[in-house]
Amino acid sequence: xxxxxxxxxxxxxxxxxxxxxxxxxxxxxxxxxxxxxxxxxxxxxxxxxxxxxxxxxxxxxxxxxxxxxxxxxxxxxxxxxxxxxxxxxxxxxxxxxxxxxxxxxxxxxxxxxxxxxxxxxxxxxxxxxxxxxxxxxxxxxxxxxxxxxxxxxxxxxxxxxxxxxxxxxxxxxxxxxxxxxxxxxxxxxxxxxxxxxxxxxxxxxxxxxxxxxxxxxxxxxxxxxxxxxxxxxxxxxxxxxxxxxxxxxxxxxxxxxxxxxxxxxxxxxxxxxxxxxxxxxxxxxxxxxxxxxxxxxxxxxxxxxxxxxxxxxxxxxxxxxxxxxxxxxxxxxxxxxxxxxxxxxxxxxxxxxxxxxxxxxxxxxxxxxxxxxxxxxxxxxxxxxxxxxxxxxxxxxxxxxxxxxxxxxxxxxxxxxxxxxxxxxxxxxxxxxxxxxxxxxxxxxxxxxxxx
Amino acid sequence: xxxxxxxxxxxxxxxxxxxxxxxxxxxxxxxxxxxxxxxxxxxxxxxxxxxxxxxxxxxxxxxxxxxxxxxxxxxxxxxxxxxxxxxxxxxxxxxxxxxxxxxxxxxxxxxxxxxxxxxxxxxxxxxxxxxxxxxxxxxxxxxxxxxxxxxxxxxxxxxxxxxxxxxxxxxxxxxxxxxxxxxxxxxxxxxxxxxxxxxxxxxxxxxxxxxxxxxxxxxxxxxxxxxxxxxxxxxxxxxxxxxxxxxxxxxxxxxxxxxxxxxxxxxxxxxxxxxxxxxxxxxxxxxxxxxxxxxxxxxxxxxxxxxxxxxxxxxxxxxxxxxxxxxxxxxxxxxxxxxxxxxxxxxxxxxxxxxxxxxxxxxxxxxxxxxxxxxxxxxxxxxxxxxxxxxxxxxxxxxxxxxxxxxxxxxxxxxxxxxxxxxxxxxxxxxxxxxxxxxxxxx
Numbered sequence: 001x002x003x004x005x006x007x008x009x010x011x012x013x014x015x016x017x018x019x020x021x022x023x024x025x026x027x028x029x030x031x032x033x034x035x036x037x038x039x040x041x042x043x044x045x046x047x048x049x050x051x052x053x054x055x056x057x058x059x060x061x062x063x064x065x066x067x068x069x070x071x072x073x074x075x076x077x078x079x080x081x082x083x084x085x086x087x088x089x090x091x092x093x094x095x096x097x098x099x100x101x102x103x104x105x106x107x108x109x110x111x112x113x114x115x116x117x118x119x120x121x122x123x124x125x126x127x128x129x130x131x132x133x134x135x136x137x138x139x140x141x142x143x144x145x146x147x148x149x150x151x152x153x154x155x156x157x158x159x160x161x162x163x164x165x166x167x168x169x170x171x172x173x174x175x176x177x178x179x180x181x182x183x184x185x186x187x188x189x190x191x192x193x194x195x196x197x198x199x200x201x202x203x204x205x206x207x208x209x210x211x212x213x214x215x216x217x218x219x220x221x222x223x224x225x226x227x228x229x230x231x232x233x234x235x236x237x238x239x240x241x242x243x244x245x246x247x248x249x250x251x252x253x254x255x256x257x258x259x260x261x262x263x264x265x266x267x268x269x270x271x272x273x274x275x276x277x278x279x280x281x282x283x284x285x286x287x288x289x290x291x292x293x294x295x296x297x298x299x300x301x302x303x304x305x306x307x308x309x310x311x312x313x314x315x316x317x318x319x320x321x322x323x324x325x326x327x328x329x330x331x332x333x334x335x336x337x338x339x340x341x342x343x344x345x346x347x348x349x350x351x352x353x354x355x356x357x358x359x360x361x362x363x364x365x366x367x368x369x370x371x372x373x374x375x376x377x378x379x380x381x382x383x384x385x386x387x388x389x390x391x392x393x394x395x396x397x398x399x400x401x402x403x404x405x406x407x408x409x410x411x412x413x414x415x416x417x418x419x420x421x422x423x424x425x426x427x428x429x430x431x432x433x434x435x436x437x438x439x440x441x442x443x444x445x446x447x448x449x450x451x452x
Numbered sequence: 453x454x455x456x457x458x459x460x461x462x463x464x465x466x467x468x469x470x471x472x473x474x475x476x477x478x479x480x481x482x483x484x485x486x487x488x489x490x491x492x493x494x495x496x497x498x499x500x501x502x503x504x505x506x507x508x509x510x511x512x513x514x515x516x517x518x519x520x521x522x523x524x525x526x527x528x529x530x531x532x533x534x535x536x537x538x539x540x541x542x543x544x545x546x547x548x549x550x551x552x553x554x555x556x557x558x559x560x561x562x563x564x565x566x567x568x569x570x571x572x573x574x575x576x577x578x579x580x581x582x583x584x585x586x587x588x589x590x591x592x593x594x595x596x597x598x599x600x601x602x603x604x605x606x607x608x609x610x611x612x613x614x615x616x617x618x619x620x621x622x623x624x625x626x627x628x629x630x631x632x633x634x635x636x637x638x639x640x641x642x643x644x645x646x647x648x649x650x651x652x653x654x655x656x657x658x659x660x661x662x663x664x665x666x667x668x669x670x671x672x673x674x675x676x677x678x679x680x681x682x683x684x685x686x687x688x689x690x691x692x693x694x695x696x697x698x699x700x701x702x703x704x705x706x707x708x709x710x711x712x713x714x715x716x717x718x719x720x721x722x723x724x725x726x727x728x729x730x731x732x733x734x735x736x737x738x739x740x741x742x743x744x745x746x747x748x749x750x751x752x753x754x755x756x757x758x759x760x761x762x763x764x765x766x767x768x769x770x771x772x773x774x775x776x777x778x779x780x781x782x783x784x785x786x787x788x789x790x791x792x793x794x795x796x797x798x799x800x801x802x803x804x805x806x807x808x809x810x811x812x813x814x815x816x817x818x819x820x821x822x823x824x825x826x827x828x829x830x831x832x833x834x835x836x837x838x839x840x841x842x843x844x845x846x847x848x849x850x851x852x853x854x855x856x857x858x859x860x861x862x863x864x865x866x867x868x869x870x871x872x873x874x875x876x877x878x879x880x881x882x883x884x885x886x887x888x889x890x891x892x893x894x895x
Contacts, residue, residue: 032491032515034528035535041492063551063587064468065489069496071463072828073503085831091460092587097555107459127490127516128551128587158490159516159552377508381662397499400508404662415503 032162038376038397041158043126044070045166048414049248050122050154050173052198052223053231054078057118059088061105061136062126066158067091075200075415080227083118090129097132102139109143109151119228120150122173130157150228152177164247171195171251174222174231175258182232184219190290191219192281193237193261195252196245197268197421199224200414206422207268210301214293216281222251235259239284241266241277244332246353268421270336271302305423312430313341315438322384323347324375324394325412331360333393333412336420340430345387346370377401391437406445408436463810463832465764465825466791467845469584469594471497472624473548474511476598479649479669482543485511486536488529488558489550493586503848505655510665512536516552526563529553533567537574542665544672546598547581554585578672580605590791591845592766595624596690599649600697608678608702616643618728619681619704621695623688623711623768625844628656629857634687634712637722637738637860641729646674646681656854679704683728685721687712687859688768689796711772712859713867714780715745721860741861748865749781752872755879756781762817762833764789764810764825765844767797773824773843774800781868787816789825821878822871839874 032039040048043066051058051074060067071087078084090096090104109121121143125136137153144151154173156166192211197204204224211218220226220234234255240263242252252263262284266277275298282291320343323333331352334344346369349357360371372383377398384392384407392402395413402409410432412420420429474485474497487494494513501509514532533545547560560581568575582601584594599621618638622631631652638645653659653668661667678684679702686695692708699706707724709717726732761783763773770790777783778801785802789812797805806812813823814832823833826844833840847853857863 031517033535034514034532035486035512036539037491037513037515038495038498039491040495041490043490044492044495063585064464064466064590065470065493065496065550065586067461068464068467068591069471069500072831073499082831087461087463087828089461089464091464092551094585094588097551097587104459111459112462128555131552131555158492159518161517162491376664377662378664397502400502400506401662404508404660415499 040163040166041127042161042163042166042169043124043156043158045161045163045168045247046124046154046156046170046173047166048074048163048198049167049170049223051084052076052078053120053122053226053228054084055081055118056120056122056228057083057086057088057112057116059090059105059108059112059121059123060126061090061092061101061123061129061134063092063128064089066124066126073415074198075417076198076224077202077205078199078225080225081118083116088112092128097128100132100134101129102134102136105134105136105139106143106146109140109149110146113147113149118149120152120178121147122152122154125153125155125157127157127159130155130159150177150181167245167247168250171222171248171254174234175251175254178228178231179220179255180232180235180259182229184233184236187219187236188215188217189238190216190285190287191237192216192285193220193222193234193240193255194218194224194243195222195240195263196243196248197221197224198414201416201419203268203419203421203425206419206425210274210278210297210422214278214290214297216278216290222248235261237261239263239281241281243268243277246356267332268425269332270339271298271305271423271426272339273332273335274298274422275302301423305426308427309340309430312427312434315434316430317341318343319390319433319437320345320388321391321393321433322380322387322389324372324380324392324398325350331356331363334360334363336426336429337393339426340433342391342433344369345389346372346383348372348375350374381405381407391433406442408439408442410436458809458811461809461811463828465789465809465828467500467591468493468497468586469589469591469597470494470548470550470586471500471845472591472594472596473546473582473584473598474501474509475591475624475651476595476602476649477511477544477546477548478509478654478666479647479651480544480546480602480666480675481653481669481671482665483546483669483672484536484540484542484544484665485546485548486514486532487511487548487550488514488532488553488560489516490552491515491517493550493552500846504846505854506851507655507657507659508663509655510540510663512540526558526566529558529563530567530570533579534571534574537571537577540664542577545577545579546602547579548584548594548598549582550584551586554583554587578606590766592624592690592768592791596694599694602675603648603678603694603698603701606672606675608676608698610702611677611679613682614644614677614680615682616729617681618643618645619678619684619698620645620647621684621686621688621691622647622649622651623691625766625769626687627854627856627858628652629855630712630859630863632656633857633860633862638725640735640738641725641731643725643729646670646678648675648678678702683707683724685709685724689771690768690794710775711768712863713772714776714864715742715749715861716780717772717775718742718860718864738861741865745861745865745868748872749868752868752876753782755872755875756783759822759875760784760786760820761822761824762787762789762813762820762838763802764808764813764823764829766791767794769844770805771796771800774802776864776867777871778802780864781871783822783871786820787812789813789816821875839878841870841874 659667684706695706788802
């Protein structure tokens with residue numbers, strides 16, 4: 001199996017800097033430390049990318065942990081179907097481990113197609129089913145013949161790598177089995193693909209009105225809020241925007257290689273980044289007319305949003321915030337918070353590429369701000385205390401660390417309820433920051449009990 | 453949807469063994485669960501329990517990566533143990549296997565021996581292990597299997613009896629509210645209850661500081677001295693097996709309760725405490741609680757009659773909840789769905805009991821007025837237009853779930869009130885719809 005993925009590791013985000021020595025690469029690609037690591041596996045990563053496809057069923061070929069502790073747990077939103085909220089599993093048992101579980105794949109696919117009007121089925125290989133050597137692609141082919149539906153194998157055993165690597169495996173499956181299998185009914189001259197936004201808490205929906213007003217047509221979203229057929233159309237787009245995802249650059253590169261579609265990276269977080277990202281679309285489409293339209297639009301929007309933000313920025317001004325996210329978000333979020341007038345005292349660089357880190361370093365140059373490579377709850381709390389932070393912005397797993405330390409907190413992970421992208425998202429973020437910062441509960445929590 | 457024989461699962465009710473095993477470990481002060489598997493197993497389980505408890509949930513992984521590591525030496529396991537002990541200094545390391553390590557056939561006992569030889573400096577940390585592959589059993593059995601392993605390996609031998617000490621073995625799925633309620637009652641008889649394990653102390657929010665191992669719970673010493681109890685109380689049918697094992701190990705007699713939900717089970721429990729303590733003057737507070745519970749049940753019985761209900765939950769809770777619904781409230785359990793086969797499933801007073809998943813709630817629950825299950829049942833209960841009363845694990849869309857009380861008289865009052873309120877609202881709504889519809893037609 002390892003050989004199949006060689007091309008993914010070649011363009012792995014951790015080795016993007018080709019000039020680096022092998023030793024340097026190895027350091028950045030270091031394996032997780034046993035007993036001192038926390039993060040998802042490749043299977044988790046593959047699901048992050050593919051689950052948002054709402055009208056497809058997602059069948060997990062594995063034992064209980066892979067599905068039972070994992071289904072109905074993503075903040076993605078979709079109007080094409082709710083199947084991403086369901087947990088389909090072959091529920092591998094001891095018997096299957098001994099005798100193989102391929103037949104269960106075809107049986108379960110037939111059952112799913114019988115009971116639910118899905119458009120396609122993704123079948124995920126997990127650790128145990130990879131170890132017992134089940135031939136998932138062949139079972140998928142057979143299931144496809146029996147159901148008349150596309151049945152897509154996703155070979156994503158958890159042990160093969162981390163979450164980022166799983167993202168790539170998913171992108172690869174889309175490129176190999178889905179993209180280019182259908183033609184769109186109509187096309188426009190401003191058709192684009194968006195890669196890497198999963199419509200968490202409706203974030204893509206926060207951007208869609210912007211695209212619509214500018215006359216930009218999102219032909220295929222990979223994969224936030226999308227349908228299976230929409231993904232199949234992606235090969236007809238004129239350009240691709242990759243949103244906050246280094247891992248899925250491999251998919252954008254694949255689209256370029258196979259169909260000649262140019263791509264650029266962007267972010268929907270913060271006014272400056274939105275403008276830059278929109279302009280990069282105009283550049284890729286080589287349209288001065290669109291460029292002018294964007295500039296006028298952005299000027300008007302920025303003024304509107306700044307007026308709306310005013311009551312909140314007054315409360316946020318100068319407040320000290322530490323950002324503990326990762327990857328591309330580690331810099332894109334900083335810009336957004338600074339636009340709200342906050343003082344970002346540092347950020348983590350987990351899962352960030354050298355390029356991302358370089359970007360933050362340049363931004364922080366000449367200050368005492370901190371880049372934290374790897375942290376845990378205790379390290380985080382120490383930083384917050386030492387730096388006299390007012391607030392922590394991090395993923396949901398750190399929420400309770402923050403609460404135990406009595407620090408206001410805003411959640412930016414995938415299970416959250418509020419979207420922070422686009423212009424409306426900017427206002428939403430300001431509100432959420434202000435609400436936690438001004439809550440009277442912190443005072444109560446810090447008050448002494450009568451017996452203390 | 454027609455009912456056919458199902459392959460695998462759709463919307464699983466069951467959780468995997470490492471979840472139950474970790475839950476058991478989290479009730480032991482200073483313990484750290486270490487999963488021998490791919491990092492996803494732990495990431496999923498940790499996120500799941502974090503959302504359920506709304507607390508920091510410590511656990512670690514040996515982070516098996518690539519096939520070479522998996523098929524090769526147990527370097528990851530020894531290295532993982534060393535790193536966890538070095539960094540977090542747990543009092544007890546609880547090793548749990550996953551599907552991966554069990555497919556390759558790991559031998560924990562040998563690995564622990566190798567570890568002790570290689571790192572004598574960590575002799576102060578106790579290590580226990582349990583085989584918990586996720587292609588066998590479920591979280592409920594993962595919880596009981598791990599507890600059995602913990603007791604066996606920390607070998608509570610026969611010892612001198614400590615007067616008044618009572619061990620309570622709480623069932624899978626009990627809340628911190630339940631444990632605290634039971635503790636309160638036992639203490640009010642002048643006895644000293646020790647909960648083995650005790651998640652009310654670690655996962656209820658009472659730990660208002662940062663921690664990286666279980667911040668509270670029973671102590672390792674309390675496990676080692678389990679043999680000093682006068683009596684073991686198994687609060688849940690499967691917990692009886694553990695009590696029996698303990699009796700073989702240390703000779704402590706035991707009493708098993710199907711659950712502590714409902715009036716009649718609580719009556720039995722109080723009788724036992726009266727006998728154990730020799731106190732016939734039951735505290736006034738408890739007498740009052742019983743009267744209140746019965747009053748709530750009387751107030752609600754107008755809405756209980758003729759109602760049907762679907763219950764999807766682990767076996768111990770299914771037994772307790774069904775007996776309360778059927779025997780004491782008069783609600784018919786149309787379908788009981790649970791996670792493993794056991795001989796006592798036949799005793800559950802339901803029209804049908806199956807080992808199944810949450811899709812079965814929709815397939816077999818047509819016409820019920822109420823579904824009792826975890827948060828994940830919301831989709832299927834919406835499909836059959838029945839309200840969902842959240843219970844079990846996970847409940848991630850309610851605040852304060854973990855302090856709710858279902859056990860003993862107070863729990864019976866709250867539980868009957870919650871069920872009654874849902875049914876009352878539904879009755880009023882349905883009556884209005886029906887009456888207005890009939891009236892319109894008559895015009």
